[in-house]
Amino acid sequence: MADLNLIRELVTTADTKIVLLVLDGLGGLPCGPGGPTELEFARTPNLDKLARAGAIGLSMPIANGIAPGSGPGHLALFGYDPVKFLVGRGVLESVGIGLQLTPDDVAARGNFCSVDDNMLITDRRAGRIPTEKCVELVTMLKTITLPGVEVIVEAVQDYRFALIFRAPILSDKLSETDPQKVGLTPLPVKALAPQVRHTADLANEWIAKAREMLKNEKSANMLTLRGWAKEPRLPGFADLYKLRSAAIAVYPMYKGLASLVGMTLIPDLHNLDEQIKALVNNWAKYDFFFVHYKYADGRGEDGKFEDKAAEIEKVDAALPRILDLKPDVLIVTGDHSTPAVWKAHSWHPVPTLIHAPGFTRRNDVSGFGETECLKGALGQFQATDIMPMALAYAKRMNKFGA
Amino acid sequence: MADLNLIRELVTTADTKIVLLVLDGLGGLPCGPGGPTELEFARTPNLDKLARAGAIGLSMPIANGIAPGSGPGHLALFGYDPVKFLVGRGVLESVGIGLQLTPDDVAARGNFCSVDDNMLITDRRAGRIPTEKCVELVTMLKTITLPGVEVIVEAVQDYRFALIFRAPILSDKLSETDPQKVGLTPLPVKALAPQVRHTADLANEWIAKAREMLKNEKSANMLTLRGWAKEPRLPGFADLYKLRSAAIAVYPMYKGLASLVGMTLIPDLHNLDEQIKALVNNWAKYDFFFVHYKYADGRGEDGKFEDKAAEIEKVDAALPRILDLKPDVLIVTGDHSTPAVWKAHSWHPVPTLIHAPGFTRRNDVSGFGETECLKGALGQFQATDIMPMALAYAKRMNKFGA
Numbered sequence: 001m002a003d004l005n006l007i008r009e010l011v012t013t014a015d016t017k018i019v020l021l022v023l024d025g026l027g028g029l030p031c032g033p034g035g036p037t038e039l040e041f042a043r044t045p046n047l048d049k050l051a052r053a054g055a056i057g058l059s060m061p062i063a064n065g066i067a068p069g070s071g072p073g074h075l076a077l078f079g080y081d082p083v084k085f086l087v088g089r090g091v092l093e094s095v096g097i098g099l100q101l102t103p104d105d106v107a108a109r110g111n112f113c114s115v116d117d118n119m120l121i122t123d124r125r126a127g128r129i130p131t132e133k134c135v136e137l138v139t140m141l142k143t144i145t146l147p148g149v150e151v152i153v154e155a156v157q158d159y160r161f162a163l164i165f166r167a168p169i170l171s172d173k174l175s176e177t178d179p180q181k182v183g184l185t186p187l188p189v190k191a192l193a194p195q196v197r198h199t200a201d202l203a204n205e206w207i208a209k210a211r212e213m214l215k216n217e218k219s220a221n222m223l224t225l226r227g228w229a230k231e232p233r234l235p236g237f238a239d240l241y242k243l244r245s246a247a248i249a250v251y252p253m254y255k256g257l258a259s260l261v262g263m264t265l266i267p268d269l270h271n272l273d274e275q276i277k278a279l280v281n282n283w284a285k286y287d288f289f290f291v292h293y294k295y296a297d298g299r300g301e302d303g304k305f306e307d308k309a310a311e312i313e314k315v316d317a318a319l320p321r322i323l324d325l326k327p328d329v330l331i332v333t334g335d336h337s338t339p340a341v342w343k344a345h346s347w348h349p350v351p352t353l354i355h356a357p358g359f360t361r362r363n364d365v366s367g368f369g370e371t372e373c374l375k376g377a378l379g380q381f382q383a384t385d386i387m388p389m390a391l392a393y394a395k396r397m398n399k400f401g402a
Numbered sequence: 403m404a405d406l407n408l409i410r411e412l413v414t415t416a417d418t419k420i421v422l423l424v425l426d427g428l429g430g431l432p433c434g435p436g437g438p439t440e441l442e443f444a445r446t447p448n449l450d451k452l453a454r455a456g457a458i459g460l461s462m463p464i465a466n467g468i469a470p471g472s473g474p475g476h477l478a479l480f481g482y483d484p485v486k487f488l489v490g491r492g493v494l495e496s497v498g499i500g501l502q503l504t505p506d507d508v509a510a511r512g513n514f515c516s517v518d519d520n521m522l523i524t525d526r527r528a529g530r531i532p533t534e535k536c537v538e539l540v541t542m543l544k545t546i547t548l549p550g551v552e553v554i555v556e557a558v559q560d561y562r563f564a565l566i567f568r569a570p571i572l573s574d575k576l577s578e579t580d581p582q583k584v585g586l587t588p589l590p591v592k593a594l595a596p597q598v599r600h601t602a603d604l605a606n607e608w609i610a611k612a613r614e615m616l617k618n619e620k621s622a623n624m625l626t627l628r629g630w631a632k633e634p635r636l637p638g639f640a641d642l643y644k645l646r647s648a649a650i651a652v653y654p655m656y657k658g659l660a661s662l663v664g665m666t667l668i669p670d671l672h673n674l675d676e677q678i679k680a681l682v683n684n685w686a687k688y689d690f691f692f693v694h695y696k697y698a699d700g701r702g703e704d705g706k707f708e709d710k711a712a713e714i715e716k717v718d719a720a721l722p723r724i725l726d727l728k729p730d731v732l733i734v735t736g737d738h739s740t741p742a743v744w745k746a747h748s749w750h751p752v753p754t755l756i757h758a759p760g761f762t763r764r765n766d767v768s769g770f771g772e773t774e775c776l777k778g779a780l781g782q783f784q785a786t787d788i789m790p791m792a793l794a795y796a797k798r799m800n801k802f803g804a
Binding site for chain 1: 431432435436437438439460464465466467468469470471472473474475484485488489491494495741743744746747748749750751772773776777781782
């Protein structure tokens with residue numbers, strides 16, 4: 001895995017186009033002993049053809065045994081070591097609902113909870129109140145003001161909300177208030193570093209005002225705050241890779257992650273058809289296109305093996321429309337594996353395909369799938385290598401040393 | 403990749419011989435979809451036999467996407483992390499023409515250029531003057547003296563020359579003078595660190611004197627200096643690996659790189675036949691032999707697929723003469739890939755063969771080539787692993803820990 005400073009030094013520009021097509025949770029496991037994975041079960045004539053003519057292999061998002069969340073998974077695909085560049089939970093929760101963060105922001109994830117008369121927690125999730133109730137409570141909390149600080153509160157889902165303090169010189173070195181057990185009192189926010197007292201005081205003041213507003217609620221009469229975080233200050237795609245980059249994604253979380261690395265977000269996309277049209281319409285304006293397809297992951301988490309395969313087939317069917325644009329480099333991969341039999345993200349390396357006509361080594365493979373990828377020309381490699389390879393294939397990397 | 407300190411600690415001596423046979427730019431790409439690479443196209447009965455009986459795999463010079471120059475490519479083969487041990491352009495240019503550097507030296511690459519009456523650059527390469535003109539101008543520049551410093555100037559090729567200042571306490575933390583664009587004035591040399599002013603002053607004084615000599619030249623009436631560098635202070639083969647090592651190379655660049663790691667240079671070699679004879683004649687005197695064959699790289703850079711294959715065949719034909727010496731370990735590899743279709747160095751991993759009779763695992767391979775190497779017993783690995791493996795196969799590495 002090459003160092004980002006080295007890559008930045010070697011990157012140059014060229015009149016070439018790169019498409020990174022991410023099938024969320026693409027990697028899978030057999031539904032039974034000796035059986036095919038979801039990708040192998042799916043009928044994917046276009047991907048199979050690209051696999052035979054291009055180069056395939058297995059990309060490791062983090063390391064053997066480490067299942068990544070969406071944040072680390074995508075950071076790796078974008079070329080950033082996800083263990084080095086941590087995206088805190090507060091930031092993920094905020095970008096996940098489409099909030100744009102600034103360097104001044106400190107974000108936390110909020111949970112409504114239930115407390116008794118002695119302020120002891122009786123339910124850490126406030127009886128899992130519905131999202132509408134969450135929205136109603138958050139509307140109330142929006143009226144809280146703090147001196148010299150802009151406060152942003154937005155409902156997320158069920159009992160969860162995002163909280164952002166925006167002002168210069170705030171810190172995220174703050175303790176969490178959730179004691180992690182019922183029967184205990186929510187903790188005060190404490191400063192975890194020198195000179196952070198000011199931010200801690202602001203947080204505690206906001207909590208006190210919020211409690212005052214919530215105290216007569218039946219279940220959601222208190223809240224806890226976790227995952228204090230500032231945006232991770234990633235070197236952006238323009239600066240690092242000299243790429244004009246566009247994110248063609250439907251879900252806020254992935255648009256948010258793309259915005260953290262400086263991609264332009266193409267707005268108002270609701271399905272794969274609109275995404276492909278956006279790709280076509282923006283082809284001239286950008287060098288790099290991140291196209292994100294969500295549903296393979298969702299069906300995997302639901303344990304729906306055949307449904308996940310069917311989602312992969314939908315992307316396969318759309319592939320000719322992407323190839324019609326004649327990208328210099330097309331990468332097809334996932335941010336992690338989500339095997340249906342596992343019903344969750346897993347650490348298994350992810351099938352990855354590089355289409356760069358004329359410049360890939362021979363694969364003796366029959367198609368695109370986990371078993372064939374073991375034999376592929378790319379071997380097994382870190383997911384952070386995908387961007388350097390894409391740039392190199394697109395003739396956007398100078399030689400290292402003379 | 404093992405740490406050099408660990409390797410140094412484990413290395414021991416033995417009465418064994420290692421040959422590292424480097425075919426420069428060995429790795430390739432298919433000339434057409436599904437076709438063979440240069441190495442696969444070449445008829446190489448001897449290499450194929452060794453591949454079947456030995457162990458093959460793919461070595462990664464730097465990282466996926468990073469195409470190495472000759473310097474970093476060879477450093478990796480010699481076991482040094484080429485990103486950590488940088489060989490600056492000034493040093494490469496100097497060793498490339500056979501100059502031996504000392505720890506006191508600061509080297510730069512010089513370019514003759516053309517300037518107008520206002521000292522604005524009109525041609526950064528002085529109309530690509532012929533080498534004879536370069537030699538003539540450099541002969542003139544050799545007469546420049548500086549107080550307390552030995553100055554070495556040597557012509558390289560066309561408009562390029564090497565410049566070395568030799569004196570204690572000089573620094574390479576100096577700015578380059580090439581503004582990288584025509585229409586701009588050559589920049590002064592600036593100190594990039596504290597206490598480097600003295601070296602910067604010397605450089606500027608030398609430039610002023612050179613300009614005075616060049617000012618009436620028609621095209622090469624000025625010069626620029628780039629890539630200031632000191633020798634990289636590599637731990638040598640004797641100290642690090644306890645090896646008496648010899649470099650059997652024709653081209654100055656590779657002799658220079660070998661001299662940076664302390665190999666003894668076998669002089670007066672002009673072709674492969676002389677190189678093999680030198681190997682035979684020096685067999686008793688050394689433990690390790692670096693044999694460098696240049697032309698596979700050159701034909702690759704020219705885009706000559708079949709010519710590159712023919713160069714590989716020449717080495718294959720010479721192989722029995724090497725095997726007659728019964729080396730305990732023979733490594734056949736390249737410093738990087740130079741696919742003819744790419745016409746340049748590339749990042750693709752390099753076919754690598756280890757011949758260590760009796761001690762390699764079974765390869766189910768038909769011969770030596772990129773596609774077969776994917777199935778080889780060595781897998782894919784960093785090129786810096788080659789030296790530790792060679793030493794281990796030669797029974798020159800102790801066990802780590804009890």
